[in-house]
Amino acid sequence: MDKCDARTRLMYVLLFAFVFCGEQITADFEGGGGWGGDGGGGSDGGDGSHDVAVEAAATGHGSRKQRVHHHKRHLSRSSSVAAAAAVDYYPPGNALINELGNPENMFVTENGTVVTSQIGGTAILPCATAKLGTATVSWIRRIDYTILTIGTRSYSSDKRFYVDHTRHLKTWNLEITPVEATDAGLYECRIATHPTTSNFVHLKVTEARAEILGAPDLYIMSGSSLRLVCRLQGSTQAPLFVFWYHSERMINFDTDRGLIVHINSTESDLIMPYTNTSDSGNYTCQPQNIPPATIHVHVLQC
Ligand SMILES: *[C@@H]1O[C@H](CO)[C@@H](O)[C@H](O)[C@H]1NC(C)=O
Ligand SMILES: *[C@@H]1O[C@H](CO)[C@@H](O)[C@H](O)[C@H]1NC(C)=O
Ligand SMILES: *[C@@H]1O[C@H](CO)[C@@H](O)[C@H](O)[C@H]1NC(C)=O
Ligand SMILES: *[C@@H]1O[C@H](CO)[C@@H](O)[C@H](O)[C@H]1NC(C)=O
DSSP: OTTOOHHHHHHHHHHHHHHHHHHHHHHHHHHHHOOOOSSSOOOOOSSSOOEEOOOSOOOOSSOHHHHHHHHHHHHHHHHHHHHSOOOOOSOSOSOHHHHHOOGGGGBSSOTTEEEEEETTSOEEEOOBBSSOTTOOEEEEETTTTEEEEETTEEOOSOTTEEEEEEGGGTEEEEEESSOOGGGOEEEEEEEOOSSOEEEEEEEEEEOOEEEETTOSEEEEETTSOEEEEEEEESOSSOOSOEEEEETTEEOTTOGGGTOEEEEOSSEEEEEESOOOGGGOEEEEEEETTSOOEEEEEEEEOO
16 A cells, blocks of 8 residues: 555545445345345235245256256156056046045145245245045146146146155145246146135245345455455345356356355355455356346556
8 A cells, every 4th residue: 555646545535435335325225125035935924825935956047057957857757748648637436525524624735825936946836635535636827727737747838847746745736947937826736526626826936136235346456355245136045056257267266365255045255355456357146046246346556
């Protein structure tokens, strides 16, 4: 700093004031919005329904490899569907309802459950049954009355829909992956008794996004440390990883120069203990399941 002349010092003060104001505005904005979940759904309240934690891995915006993997998984699912011969899915008997008693006792999952999932993530719509007998469970999308699944078989040409059936738990959860904005709405888990009995699940879809505090421009003096904070908003499942890039180069593992990266479900921090002018440029935060955010860092020589 001793080398800095008066003009550089003045510029530094002005820039610092500018950056500080920028961060305040960002902080105020975020305070109003509130952060998204922490891997589990928040309480919905109000309508007496309850949210369900959405787990499992998501399809990454930045991960082509993973998408290919998903694609293969769906292919193998669809071929097993194709291999299955068409049979009568409805039980022939009609005395089932007497055997089962009150239809409201047929579901363990609360009727009207709300599930919140982020675009690109995995939604798990719960349907846990009791005393099912031989009755078949199907999932119907109520926006257009499309039959998605009957039993464990997929009936939609859209291979993002899949039933995860666990026999001993009597669960017939509908999995949607990757979730799209247009998937939002009402879904029906129907048991083919006579008459049929149904439970409803509301799917809410959020758009998660990343934001680097202080963006779009950050000014620091050569020799000082750099700390970048990347906030994840509207996120219902924590990213499996967050990559940081300086221009095109991934820098997460530049530990030889003391660089540290912290990641949790709501943010990722990058700490560079010492900077020089060659550290100037664009820094990008790329969470595995959320579109990236960028900040332009200007390291000033004095
Ligand atoms: C769930 O709620 C819907 C309407 O809100 C109703 O038609 C249906 O019978 C209910 N299901 C059960 C099992 O109570
Ligand atoms: C994530 O990390 C930041 C800073 O390291 C911390 O302030 C925040 O409380 C953490 N959040 C969670 C959910 O652990
Ligand atoms: C800046 O720092 C890096 C790593 O510490 C070093 O390799 C590079 O030579 C430095 N550049 C300047 C202009 O001092
Ligand atoms: C940084 O990114 C912005 C747009 O995001 C681009 O216009 C600019 O040229 C980039 N700067 C550098 C140094 O890469």
